[in-house]
Amino acid sequence: MKSRGRLFNLKSAVVLSVPVVILVSLTGCTAERRKSDVELGLNPRQAAGRRVFDDRCARCHEAYSSRGKKGPGLAGLFNQQYLSKSGLPANDEQIGDIVRDGRTDMPAYGDVLTQKQMEDLMAYLHTL
Ligand code: HEC
Incomplete structure (x- = not known):
């Protein structure tokens, strides 16, 4: 039929x-489609920092969104006056301390990252 x-x-x-x-x-x-380092305008140091971020941080943090995963999204990290979770000032000193010493539910990276990796990572975080 x-x-x-x-x-x-x-x-x-x-x-x-x-x-x-x-x-x-x-x-x-x-x-979203992952942008290349060039598309993001990253210099070599920032691009190296992005690799560190991918390895160590991306499972818990979104780089280009404020949407939370296990930790808060980090888009515009340094553009805000105070950090969303801790309320600490969003500056190099505090954010460096958070990465080195960790927080509740966030591991410490002071003994894990080399000085260079730490500097690269901070340079990358400034681009978010
Ligand atoms: C296992 C999950 C996890 C990993 C891995 C992790 N974090 Fe976090 N992160 C968190 C959590 C949870 C918080 C919120 C802590 C709090 O209560 O203040 C946080 C907080 C932060 C903050 C402060 C954000 C705010 O708004 O207060 C920054 C900056 C940060 N993390 C950066 C990083 C970086 C850079 C890495 C990689 C080196 C990383 N984190 C790895 C879970 C994680």
Whole structure:
């Protein structure tokens, strides 16, 4: 029968499109395309800091969003006067201390990062 065939096609089209729609909406809201270092205008030091961030920080912090993960999003980190969670001034000294000494639910990196990695990381954080 002709009409049954058409109905089947419609049904299968709907069924097939569901996972596609779910996939598109999921990727749409969780992950923008990752920008390259060049697109972000990072100099070599900042780009090296981005690698440190990817390795050590990205599982808990969004770099380009204020959306929280395990820790607060760090977009515009140094543009704010006070840090969102701790209320400490958003300056090199305090943020350096947070990274070196850790916080509640955030590990300390004072013994993990080399001096150079620390400087690279701070340079990168200033670009957020
Ligand atoms: C296991 C998860 C985790 C990792 C890994 C982590 N952090 Fe955090 N971070 C947190 C949490 C949770 C807080 C909030 C602490 C608090 O209550 O003040 C935080 C706070 C911060 C803050 C202060 C933000 C604010 O608004 O108060 C900065 C800056 C920061 N982290 C940077 C980093 C950097 C840089 C790294 C990598 C070297 C890193 N974090 C790694 C969980 C993490």
